[in-house]
Amino acid sequence: MNCPECRPLLHEYFGGGLTIAQRTAIDEHEASCASCHALMETAREITCRAVSDFLNEYVDGELSSDRRAVFERHLAICGECRDYLASYRATIQLGQRALKQGEIGMDAKMPEKLVLAILDARRRSRIDPAS
Amino acid sequence: MTTVPSSAHVRSDADDAELVARLRRQDEAAYALVLEEHGPRLLATARRLLRNEEDAQDAVQEAFLAAFRSIDSFQGDARLSTWLHRIVINAALMRRRTLGRRREGELQDDGDLGELLPGFNDAGQFERAPVAWTEPSDVEAQRAETRALVRQAIDDLPESYRTALILRDIEELETDEVARHLGVTSNAAKIRVHRARQALRTLLDRRFDPKDGGLVE
Numbered sequence: 556m557n558c559p560e561c562r563p564l565l566h567e568y569f570g571g572g573l574t575i576a577q578r579t580a581i582d583e584h585e586a587s588c589a590s591c592h593a594l595m596e597t598a599r600e601i602t603c604r605a606v607s608d609f610l611n612e613y614v615d616g617e618l619s620s621d622r623r624a625v626f627e628r629h630l631a632i633c634g635e636c637r638d639y640l641a642s643y644r645a646t647i648q649l650g651q652r653a654l655k656q657g658e659i660g661m662d663a664k665m666p667e668k669l670v671l672a673i674l675d676a677r678r679r680s681r682i683d684p685a686s
Numbered sequence: 687m688t689t690v691p692s693s694a695h696v697r698s699d700a701d702d703a704e705l706v707a708r709l710r711r712q713d714e715a716a717y718a719l720v721l722e723e724h725g726p727r728l729l730a731t732a733r734r735l736l737r738n739e740e741d742a743q744d745a746v747q748e749a750f751l752a753a754f755r756s757i758d759s760f761q762g763d764a765r766l767s768t769w770l771h772r773i774v775i776n777a778a779l780m781r782r783r784t785l786g787r788r789r790e791g792e793l794q795d796d797g798d799l800g801e802l803l804p805g806f807n808d809a810g811q812f813e814r815a816p817v818a819w820t821e822p823s824d825v826e827a828q829r830a831e832t833r834a835l836v837r838q839a840i841d842d843l844p845e846s847y848r849t850a851l852i853l854r855d856i857e858e859l860e861t862d863e864v865a866r867h868l869g870v871t872s873n874a875a876k877i878r879v880h881r882a883r884q885a886l887r888t889l890l891d892r893r894f895d896p897k898d899g900g901l902v903e
Contacts, residue, residue: 566811569809569811570807570809570811571807571808571809602806602809602810602811603806603810603811603812604806604810604811605810607804607806607812607884610880611876611879611880611883612876635811635812635815635816638815638816638817638818638819639804639812639816641818641819642816642817642818642819642887642891643883643884643887645819646883646886646887646890647855647883649832649836649890650836650840650851650855650856650883650886651855651856652833652836653832653833653834653836653837653840654734654837654840654852654856655856656833657833658730658733659730659733659734660730661730663726663727663729663730663733664726664729665721665722665725665726665729665746666743669725669729669743669746669747670718670721670722670725672747673717673721673746673747673750673751674714674717674718674721676747676751677717677750677751677754680751680755681712
């Protein structure tokens with residue numbers, strides 16, 4: 556087995572799939588290929604589930620530098636986690652845009668009736684502290 | 687210190703100090719000025735949290751009256767806008783707890799939410815590969831129908847998750863403050879915000895149809 560044959564199979568390899576013959580071929584290739592070995596060590600560092608579980612801390616910049624480096628090594632080799640991260644970030648952005656515009660956002664206006672009611676209630680509470 | 691979403695007006699600390707001094711002297715014009723400057727943003731916050739105009743206006747009124755009554759306790763270690771923002775969030779959440787309404791179509795906590803979180807196999811890989819989204823362009827995100835669709839998806843979240851998401855991502859509170867408002871630990875608040883974002887992502891994934899030029903490729 557060579558590198559171009561090995562790499563497309565790695566996702567299934569780490570998912571527990573492939574035949575025994577294929578898994579053995581990958582193990583033997585890894586033992587003789589520093590480049591694929593490094594890639595597989597990175598994949599062994601952290602699972603997609605762990606990346607997903609702590610994605611908020613990654614996005615919010617709360618991970619330690621060591622942990623962040625592990626995340627970034629994983630993201631560099633995992634397209635699924637990159638896609639998930641991009642859509643997670645887009646979700647936050649879409650939520651912000653949806654709820655910060657219009658009458659529930661920057662364009663909100665205080666109805667005059669409400670302003671007058673507050674000023675009136677304040678005056679009355681000053682006269683009658685019990686109210 | 688907690689920051690609040692940017693607003694149209696920018697006051698300096700000195701402006702705040704002067705306005706607070708006038709409020710403490712019960713200067714009538716100062717009350718009107720505070721309502722004019724801070725009212726719209728506080729009303730927007732109450733509308734986001736309560737989604738009912740009458741309830742939102744009642745919460746804003748309660749919040750301003752509470753702030754005027756307790757203006758002597760304003761320390762000046764936070765901006766006046768931040769202090770008022772915190773008070774209106776308290777008033778809105780208190781009102782919602784009192785009302786205790788459940789919305790039609792609202793998902794139930796954890797039971798329904800679990801279906802909206804990503805699934806993983808024993809090896810910790812995604813059971814279903816996440817669909818790649820195209821970047822939401824400014825134009826796309828600002829389309830009224832897109833905003834309405836996103837708002838609807840947010841409204842479908844279980845209430846405690848919806849509130850956590852709004853407090854963190856829209857009102858831009860720090861996690862500790864989100865936790866305080868929700869009455870949970872900081873770690874619990876962090877997890878709730880994360881799950882709310884993940885669930886919203888799944889809901890949006892389902893609603894943006896690529897054939898309609900939506901966000902997914």
